[in-house]
Amino acid sequence: MENNMMRERILHEFESRFGSEPSFYASAGRINLIGEHTDYNGGFVFPGAIDKVIMAAIAPNGSDRVRVVSLDLDEEAEFGLREEDAPSQSWARYVFGVCREIQKRGGKVKGFDAVFSGDVPLGAGLSSSAALESCFAYALNDIFNGNSIDKLELARIGQSTEHNYCGVNCGIMDQFASVMGKKGKLIRLDCRSMDFEYFPFAPEDYELILVDSRVKHELADSPYNKRRESCERVAGRLGVETLRDATEEMLESVRGEISDEDYRRAKFVIEEKERVLGVSDALKEGDYERVGELMYATHRGLSKDYEVSCEELDFLNDVAKECGVTGSRIMGGGFGGCTINLVRKDLRDRFVETAVSRFKEKYGHEPKVYPVVISDGARKLS
Numbered sequence: 456m457e458n459n460m461m462r463e464r465i466l467h468e469f470e471s472r473f474g475s476e477p478s479f480y481a482s483a484g485r486i487n488l489i490g491e492h493t494d495y496n497g498g499f500v501f502p503g504a505i506d507k508v509i510m511a512a513i514a515p516n517g518s519d520r521v522r523v524v525s526l527d528l529d530e531e532a533e534f535g536l537r538e539e540d541a542p543s544q545s546w547a548r549y550v551f552g553v554c555r556e557i558q559k560r561g562g563k564v565k566g567f568d569a570v571f572s573g574d575v576p577l578g579a580g581l582s583s584s585a586a587l588e589s590c591f592a593y594a595l596n597d598i599f600n601g602n603s604i605d606k607l608e609l610a611r612i613g614q615s616t617e618h619n620y621c622g623v624n625c626g627i628m629d630q631f632a633s634v635m636g637k638k639g640k641l642i643r644l645d646c647r648s649m650d651f652e653y654f655p656f657a658p659e660d661y662e663l664i665l666v667d668s669r670v671k672h673e674l675a676d677s678p679y680n681k682r683r684e685s686c687e688r689v690a691g692r693l694g695v696e697t698l699r700d701a702t703e704e705m706l707e708s709v710r711g712e713i714s715d716e717d718y719r720r721a722k723f724v725i726e727e728k729e730r731v732l733g734v735s736d737a738l739k740e741g742d743y744e745r746v747g748e749l750m751y752a753t754h755r756g757l758s759k760d761y762e763v764s765c766e767e768l769d770f771l772n773d774v775a776k777e778c779g780v781t782g783s784r785i786m787g788g789g790f791g792g793c794t795i796n797l798v799r800k801d802l803r804d805r806f807v808e809t810a811v812s813r814f815k816e817k818y819g820h821e822p823k824v825y826p827v828v829i830s831d832g833a834r835k836l837s
C-alpha cells in the first residue's frame with residue numbers, strides 16, 4: 456500500500472501552489488544484502504528496492520521553467536533547462552541534473568511543476584539521493600518521452616547526475632536498484648557486464664531490520680581510495696584486469712611478494728565474490744539460514760581483513776549474534792552507518808529491544824531501527 460498520508464500532503468501543497476492536476480510517481484531507497492566493495496573490482500552486488508520512497512506530483516506547465524518544492528525541507532527552487540541555469544540549492548541540483556542528462560542523451564524535457572516528499576531515512580545508507588533521481592528520471596521519461604528511454608539508461612542518468620552535478624563519483628548500484636527493483640525480488644547485478652538476474656526474497660518467517668548506529672567516523676586519509684589502490688596493485692601483480700578474475704589459489708601464490716595489507720584486502724574481495732554466488736544458490740533453495748551464515752562471514756571479512764568497520768558496528772553485530780539473529784553485517788562503505796539483519800520474526804522484538812538498550816547504555820544514544828520490505832522500484836502511481 457502506498458503512503459496515502461504522504462500523497463495527500465503532496466497533493467494539497469501542489470494544488471495550493473500550482474492549481475493544476477498532477478501525475479504521481481515514486482521511486483525507492485535500497486538495501487544491499489551482500490556484495491560490498493565488489494563493484495569497483497568488477498564483481499557482483501545484490502541489492503533490492505525497499506518500501507521507503509521518494510514520491511513526487513508532477514505536471515507540465517507549458518513554459519521552459521521548472522518549479523520544484525521540497526516538502527520535507529520546506530524549500531522551493533526555480534530554474535531553466537540550460538547548463539548555465541543550474542540552481543544553487545544542493546537538493547535542486549539532483550532534479551536539474553536529471554533534466555540535463557536526459558537532454559544530453561537527446562531526450563526531451565520541457566517546463567514542469569513538482570512537489571516531492573519522502574520517507575527514505577537520510578544518512579542511513581539507503582540512497583535517498585538515488586531515489587530522488589530515479590523518481591524524476593522515470594517521471595520525465597513518461598511525461599515528455601513516451602517511455603522511450605530504457606530503464607538501464609534511466610539508472611545511468613541518475614549516476615551521471617551524481618558525477619556531473621553533485622560531485623559524487625558513485626557506482627551504478629543505487630540508481631540501478633531504485634529503477635529496476637521488484638517486489639519480493641533481490642537483484643544480482645554483475646558490475647562488469649551489467650547483466651542482472653532476479654532472485655526470490657519473500658521469506659515468511661524472517662524480516663530484514665536495519666539498525667542505524669547514527670555514527671559516521673571522519674577519517675584523516677581516504678580509506679576508500681586506499682583500499683581501491685590495494686585491490687588494483689594485487690590485480691596488476693596477478694596479471695588480471697580486476698580481482699573478479701582472481702582465485703584464492705592465485706592470491707596464495709603471490710602472498711610472499713605483496714604486503715600483508717594488500718593480501719588481506721584482496722582476500723576479502725575474492726571471498727566476497729564467492730559469498731554472493733553462495734547467497735544466489737541459497738535464495739533459490741529458500742535456505743535463509745545459509746544466507747545468514749554468509750552475511751556474518753561478510754561482516755568478519757569487512758571488519759578484520761578489509762578493515763572498514765568500527766567499534767559501534769562490531770558491537771551491533773555481536774549483539775545480533777548473541778540474540779540468535781540469523782544474519783547480520785555492516786551495510787555500505789563502512790566506518791559508521793547501519794547493520795542489516797536477517798531476523799526470525801519470533802526473535803524480532805527481543806532483538807530490537809536488546810540492541811537499542813545495550814547500544815544506548817554503551818554509547819549514550821539510541822540507534823534508529825528500520826524494518827524494510829523488498830518492494831517495487833520506480834513507477835507511476837496515477
